[in-house]
Amino acid sequence: MEKKALLKRIECAYLPVTDVAASAAWYERVLGLKLRSPIQPGSGAIMIMESGQWLFLLPAPGGNPLHFVTTGWTEDHSPFEMFPICFETDDIRALDSSLRQSGVWMEEAIRDEGGCGLQLDFKDPDGNKFQVWQQPVIVPSKMPTEQWVSS
Structure with missing residues (x-):
């Protein structure tokens, strides 16, 4: 059980x-x-x-910023400074702009991780490292305009 x-x-x-x-x-x-x-x-x-x-x-x-180094995050097992918290957002582009204006460390660009959505790593002014992600947009497939008619 x-x-x-x-x-x-x-x-x-x-x-x-x-x-x-x-x-x-x-x-x-x-x-x-x-x-x-x-x-x-x-x-x-x-x-x-x-x-x-x-x-x-x-x-x-x-100061004791939140982050740690792991070898379990990258494909080649190289050391990676890990974020202990991942946030979700509904507007990663607005967040990206706000973070850039604040001048904190962040990734160069938003990453499109396909089925894992859009992602971005950043640090607050104290060096606490975070990830933020936005769910992928699922575009419904177009419905056929023809309808089946039974005889």
């Missing part, structure tokens, strides 16, 4: 930042997230995504 998965989904994520107020302003301005409540001195900030899920921005003096 197979065991039922006991984890349902990721409810929230915790991100290390060096300046909570500056990071919250960046996440609002660049990514369009909403600040849940005013920031209290010495505490973090809660940013709300469109889905209602939360990103906690927590003070991390000295």
Whole structure:
């Protein structure tokens, strides 16, 4: 008998930042997230995504950006700086433009991964690395204009 998965989904994520107020302003301005409540001195900030899920921005003096190196991501097993979180968007082109205007590190161009959609890797001002993807657009096949008529 197979065991039922006991984890349902990721409810929230915790991100290390060096300046909570500056990071919250960046996440609002660049990514369009909403600040849940005013920031209290010495505490973090809660940013709300469109889905209602939360990103906690927590003070991390000295910085400890989210990313790690893996050899399990590329075909040739070469080292790759991995993103621990992949976000979904409905408008990757607008996000690309907003990220470029902010001046953060990001890939040169949006990648079309076919059935895996459009993808883009970027870093926030603290160096936290993320991927964002947009579901592929499925174009319905054209229906024949002829109709079958039974005799």
